[in-house]
Every structure is written in C-alpha cells, then in structure tokens.
Amino acid sequence: MQNKQHKGSGQRPPFWRVLQKSALSFFAMAPLLLGVIGLVGLFQVLVTPKMLASLFQGNPLTDTLIGTLTGAAAAGNPVVSYLLGGELLAQGISLYAVSAFILSWVTLGFIQLPAEIEVFGGRFTLYRNILAFVFTMLIAVLTTLTLQVLS
Numbered sequence: 001m002q003n004k005q006h007k008g009s010g011q012r013p014p015f016w017r018v019l020q021k022s023a024l025s026f027f028a029m030a031p032l033l034l035g036v037i038g039l040v041g042l043f044q045v046l047v048t049p050k051m052l053a054s055l056f057q058g059n060p061l062t063d064t065l066i067g068t069l070t071g072a073a074a075a076g077n078p079v080v081s082y083l084l085g086g087e088l089l090a091q092g093i094s095l096y097a098v099s100a101f102i103l104s105w106v107t108l109g110f111i112q113l114p115a116e117i118e119v120f121g122g123r124f125t126l127y128r129n130i131l132a133f134v135f136t137m138l139i140a141v142l143t144t145l146t147l148q149v150l151s
Contacts, residue, residue, distance in 0.1 A: 116128075
C-alpha cells in the first residue's frame with residue numbers, strides 16, 4: 001500500500017502532511033490569537049463592575065442595547081460573565097441589561113473580529129455577528145419577560 005496521493009483518485013493526503021499544514025496555519029495565526037487574548041485580559045482587569053453599572057439608565061430597551069454593546073466589547077470567559085452579571089444585579093442593574101450583557105459576552109466579541117475574519121472570512125463573520133446581535137437582544141427581552149410572568 002502506497003502513501004502517495006494520486007490527483008483525481010480520491011485518496012487522502014498522508015496524516016503527517018495534514019498535520020504539518022495545520023501546524024503552519026496555527027503558527028501563522030498565533031500572533032493574532034495572542035493579541036486577542038491580551039486585549040481580553042486587559043479589559044477584564046481595567047473595567048470594573050461599578051464602571052459598567054454607571055452606563056445603565058433603567059429603561060428596559062436602552063439597557064438591553066447598552067448591555068448588548070458592552071458585553072460584545074467585553075468578550076471573555078463565560079464563567080467570568082456570570083460573576084460579573086451577579087455583581088451588576090447586586091448593584092440594581094435591570095435583568096434586561098444583565099441578560100443582554102451575558103449573552104453578548106459569550107456570543108459576540110468585537111475584540112475577536114480580526115481573528116474571526118482571518119479564520120472564517122469576512123462575509124460569514126458579518127452575518128454571524130449581525131444575527132447574534134439581533135438574537136441577543138431578542139432573547140434578553142424574552143428571558144426577562146418570561147421570568148416576570150413566572151414570578
């Protein structure tokens with residue numbers, strides 16, 4: 001059995017060639033990934049829950065929009081978003097804002113856009129982020145209304 005790939009024969013390339021190409025792609029993207037990780041880390045250190053709480057005004061619609069935008073700008077680890085969401089709720093921020101913040105923290109991420117465009121392409125990234133933005137706001141409102149009905 002030969003390891004050579006014949007064009008048009010439908011055989012797969014050898015495992016080591018695929019592994020080499022994957023490693024080269026990863027190393028080519030490593031600086032961009034490190035930059036994104038660094039920006040996320042800086043944001044988590046520099047922006048406090050009190051700073052975020054000062055953005056919200058008490059109006060459900062504007063709080064949902066502000067929560068979505070701040071969560072998208074503050075992309076990070078989902079576990080941290082739950083802790084931060086608890087802090088925001090403790091400071092009297094509406095559930096509309098907190099649920100939008102948590103959803104957009106996890107699904108959106110303006111900081112990661114360059115890396116996402118590099119990996120998935122601009123068109124896919126644009127559509128994914130627009131849909132995630134719209135559905136984040138919709139789900140945040142529906143979640144809050146559902147909890148109000150159940151309470």
